[in-house]
Amino acid sequence: MISTSSVSQAVWLVPLLPLLGFLINGALSLVPAWRGERGDGIPAGRRTLVASVGVGVLVLSFAVSVWLASIVAGANTEVSSTIGEWMAAGQFRVDWTLRVDRLSMLMMLIITGVGSLIHIYSVGYMADDASFARYFAYLNLFVSFMLMLVMGANLPVLFIGWEGVGLASYLLIGFWFGDTANAVAGKKAFVVNRIGDFGLLLAMFMLWVNLGSLDFAAIAEGHSVMSTPLITAICLFMFLGCAGKSAQLPLYVWLPDAMAGPTPVSALIHAATMVTAGIYLIVRNAALFSAAPAACLVIVLVGALTAFWAATVGLKQWDIKKVLAYSTVSQLGYMFIAVGAGAYTAGMFHLVTHAFFKALLFLGAGAVIHSMHHAFHETHRHDDAQDMRNMGGLIKRMPATAALMWIATLAIAGIPPLAGFFSKDAILGAVAERALESPLAESSLGPIPGRVILWIAYGLAVATAFMTAIYMTRLMRYTFHGTFRSGDDVAASVHDAPWILRAPLIVLGALTLIGGWLQLPAVIPIGPTGLLDSWLKPITGAATTMLAGRGHLSHQTEYLLIGIAIAVAAAGMFTAFLVLKPQTLTTKAAAPAETGIGLVLANDYFVDSAIERGIVRPTVSTARKVLWRGLDLGLINGVLVQGSAHAVRLMSSIASRAQVGFAGSYVWAIALGALVVIGTFVFQAGR
Amino acid sequence: MIREALLVSAVLFSIGVIGVLTRRNALILFMCVELMLNAVNLSFIALSRLHGVSGQVFVLFVMTVAAAEAAVGLAIVISVFRHYRTVDLGRIRLLRG
Numbered sequence: 112m113i114s115t116s117s118v119s120q121a122v123w124l125v126p127l128l129p130l131l132g133f134l135i136n137g138a139l140s141l142v143p144a145w146r147g148e149r150g151d152g153i154p155a156g157r158r159t160l161v162a163s164v165g166v167g168v169l170v171l172s173f174a175v176s177v178w179l180a181s182i183v184a185g186a187n188t189e190v191s192s193t194i195g196e197w198m199a200a201g202q203f204r205v206d207w208t209l210r211v212d213r214l215s216m217l218m219m220l221i222i223t224g225v226g227s228l229i230h231i232y233s234v235g236y237m238a239d240d241a242s243f244a245r246y247f248a249y250l251n252l253f254v255s256f257m258l259m260l261v262m263g264a265n266l267p268v269l270f271i272g273w274e275g276v277g278l279a280s281y282l283l284i285g286f287w288f289g290d291t292a293n294a295v296a297g298k299k300a301f302v303v304n305r306i307g308d309f310g311l312l313l314a315m316f317m318l319w320v321n322l323g324s325l326d327f328a329a330i331a332e333g334h335s336v337m338s339t340p341l342i343t344a345i346c347l348f349m350f351l352g353c354a355g356k357s358a359q360l361p362l363y364v365w366l367p368d369a370m371a372g373p374t375p376v377s378a379l380i381h382a383a384t385m386v387t388a389g390i391y392l393i394v395r396n397a398a399l400f401s402a403a404p405a406a407c408l409v410i411v412l413v414g415a416l417t418a419f420w421a422a423t424v425g426l427k428q429w430d431i432k433k434v435l436a437y438s439t440v441s442q443l444g445y446m447f448i449a450v451g452a453g454a455y456t457a458g459m460f461h462l463v464t465h466a467f468f469k470a471l472l473f474l475g476a477g478a479v480i481h482s483m484h485h486a487f488h489e490t491h492r493h494d495d496a497q498d499m500r501n502m503g504g505l506i507k508r509m510p511a512t513a514a515l516m517w518i519a520t521l522a523i524a525g526i527p528p529l530a531g532f533f534s535k536d537a538i539l540g541a542v543a544e545r546a547l548e549s550p551l552a553e554s555s556l557g558p559i560p561g562r563v564i565l566w567i568a569y570g571l572a573v574a575t576a577f578m579t580a581i582y583m584t585r586l587m588r589y590t591f592h593g594t595f596r597s598g599d600d601v602a603a604s605v606h607d608a609p610w611i612l613r614a615p616l617i618v619l620g621a622l623t624l625i626g627g628w629l630q631l632p633a634v635i636p637i638g639p640t641g642l643l644d645s646w647l648k649p650i651t652g653a654a655t656t657m658l659a660g661r662g663h664l665s666h667q668t669e670y671l672l673i674g675i676a677i678a679v680a681a682a683g684m685f686t687a688f689l690v691l692k693p694q695t696l697t698t699k700a701a702a703p704a705e706t707g708i709g710l711v712l713a714n715d716y717f718v719d720s721a722i723e724r725g726i727v728r729p730t731v732s733t734a735r736k737v738l739w740r741g742l743d744l745g746l747i748n749g750v751l752v753q754g755s756a757h758a759v760r761l762m763s764s765i766a767s768r769a770q771v772g773f774a775g776s777y778v779w780a781i782a783l784g785a786l787v788v789i790g791t792f793v794f795q796a797g798r
Numbered sequence: 799m800i801r802e803a804l805l806v807s808a809v810l811f812s813i814g815v816i817g818v819l820t821r822r823n824a825l826i827l828f829m830c831v832e833l834m835l836n837a838v839n840l841s842f843i844a845l846s847r848l849h850g851v852s853g854q855v856f857v858l859f860v861m862t863v864a865a866a867e868a869a870v871g872l873a874i875v876i877s878v879f880r881h882y883r884t885v886d887l888g889r890i891r892l893l894r895g
Contacts, residue, residue, distance in 0.1 A: 770893060772891035772893040773888065773891055773894075774827075774887045774890075775818075775819065775887060775888075778818050782815060782818075
C-alpha cells in the first residue's frame, strides 16, 4: 500500500476540486449581476469565467484521476488516505477515508472523463440560460458527491455521496423550477430515492450490529462470521437501496420523470453515472452478495423483469428523452441481471459501455432538441421540441449528429463490433453459463430453483434485446428519416449542432466504437481478451467463482449464444423497418389519441396513476383526514388545548355558584368551618 | 372563678355568633362582632391567671384592632348606606358569582 503524502493528498484533490468549483460558481450565482434576465443569458465574459471554472475543475480532477490510475495500475496496489476521524461513539468509529483501488479507479475515470465531456457540452447547451452559474455549481456538486460515493472506503462515507448525488439530482431535475411539473418531478425523485435509502440504512445498521464495522474491507470478510439468512436480509435491504438509486422495479418511476432536467444532466446523472451507483455498490460488496445466493436470485429476477418491463414501455414513447429514459431503466436491469448472477465483470463492463453510448444518445438527443427548440423559436411556434412526431428527416439538416447517434443505436442494439454488443453478449453468455451449471443454479429462491430463474432471466434478456433494437431503430427513423413533419419554414431553421456540442459527441462516438476492446471474449480474439476481467480479478474474482463455479462453456455453445444475440438484434432492427410507417405519422398536435395496448404502453402501464390512486392519494387523504383533522385539529387542538380550557371554565362556573354574594352565607360557612376545626382538635385532645 | 369567667365568655361569644348568623342589619352585625371580640377578651383575661401576663397583652392588641376595625367598618357601612339607602345585607349582593 502506497501512502506517501503527495499521493494521499492527490486522492482528496479528486472530489475536492469539483467541490471548489461548486463553491465558486455557487457564490457567483447568488450575485444578481451574474444572473441573466429571464430568457437571456449572462454577458459573454462572465459566461466564459463560469464555464472555465466549471469545466476546469473537472478536467483537473480527471487529470489527477488518470495520474492515480497510472500509480494503481503500475504498482498493482491501492491508495488510501485518511484525514482524520469523522465520528466515534463507544465502539463505533468512522474515519474520513478515501480508497482508490481498481474498481473505484474505473468509476472515477468514467465519472470525471464522461463528466468532463458533458460539462464541455453544457457550455454550449446552456449558453442562453439565465442561471448559467447555478447550473455549473450544481453539476460540479454532483460530480464531487459522486466521487465521494465511489471513493469512500467505508459505508458511511459512501452514504454521504449516495445522499449527496440524490440532492444534486433533485436540484438539477428541478433546475427550471419555474415550471411546476419540473419541481414536482424533482420532489418525486427525492421521495422515491428516500424509500431506497431507508433500505441501505437498515443494511448499514444490521452490518454494524452483527459485524462491528462498516469498512468495506471488513464487510468483505463478513460472510465468514454471519449466518446465511442474515447475509441474505442485509443484501436484500442493500438491494432496496440500489433499486431506488438505480431505478429498478418497483422504484423506477422517478427516472422517466427526471427527464424534466436539462438534457446534459440526463446524460450525466440519469444515464452514465448516478444511476449506476447501485451496480457499483453490489460489485463493491461482491463478497457479501456472493454468500447469499437467494438474494442474488432476487436481484437477477428484479433486473430481468425491469429490463423487460421498461423495454416494452419504451416501444410506445413519443418524447425522445422518454424513450432514452426507459431504455436506461431497461439497460440498468441488464446490469443487475449480470451482478445478480455473479458476473461482476460483465456488469461493470456494461456499465462502462452504457455510460459511453447512452451519454452519446442523450447528448445527441440534446443536440436535436436544441436545434428544434431554436427552429421553433425563430419561427415563433410553440410546439414540443422533444416530441418525435414533430421531427423527421433531420438527417439532411443534422448529418453529423445523425451519424453519431446511429453508432450509439447500433451499439445499444448489440450489433458487432460496437461496445454494446460485447457487453450485452458478456451478460447473456454469463447468465446462460450459470443457468447450465453453477452453484447459483443449484441454489434456490424459496421453492423456485435457481436454474429456472436464470433461464427466465435469459429469456427476458433476449426478448429485451429484441425490443431494444426495435425502439432504438424507431427513435432513429422517426427523428432522422422520412420527411420533416413540422413544416418547411421550421425545417429551414434547423441547423446541425455547433462544434462545442459536436466535439464531446465525437469523443463519445469513438469510445462507443472501441469500448468493446476492454473485455473481448476469448472466442473473438481480435485483440487482447478479458482485459477488464483481469483488471477486476483482485476485487471480484473470488466472489465470481463462488457463484459461477469454474465451469466454462464450450466454444460451440458460445458461438451459438453470440449468434442468437446478433440474430435477435438484427431481427429487431429489421422488424422496426418492416412494421413502422413513419409516413403515416402526423405532428403531436394533429396526432390521434392512442388506443388499446398502445395507450397502456404510452402511459407506462398506468403505474403512475396507480401509485397516485393506491399510495399517494390515500396517504394525502389519511394525512388530511386522520392526522390533520382528526389528530391535530381534533385531539390535540380540540380535546387537549380547548378541552382543558373548557374544563377549567366548567369547574370555575360550578365553584362560582358558591359565591352567592350574601355575607350571611359566608358567615355560616366560616362558623361551620371553625366548628369542624375546633371539633377536630377537641376530639383528638379527648382521645 | 376561671370556670365562671370562661362560661360567661362562651355565652357572650355564642350570642355574638347567633347574631351574626341570623341578623341582616349591618350595624347589628357589627355589634355582634364586637361582642364576640370582647367575649374572647374576657377569656384571655381569665386564662392569664393560669398562663401569665401575655394574655392581657393580647387583649390590648385585640382592642386596638377592634377600634381600627370599627372605624373602617363604620365608614364602609356609611358609604354603602349612601349608595343603596339601606344597610340590609340581603339586598347588597354585588359580589354574587
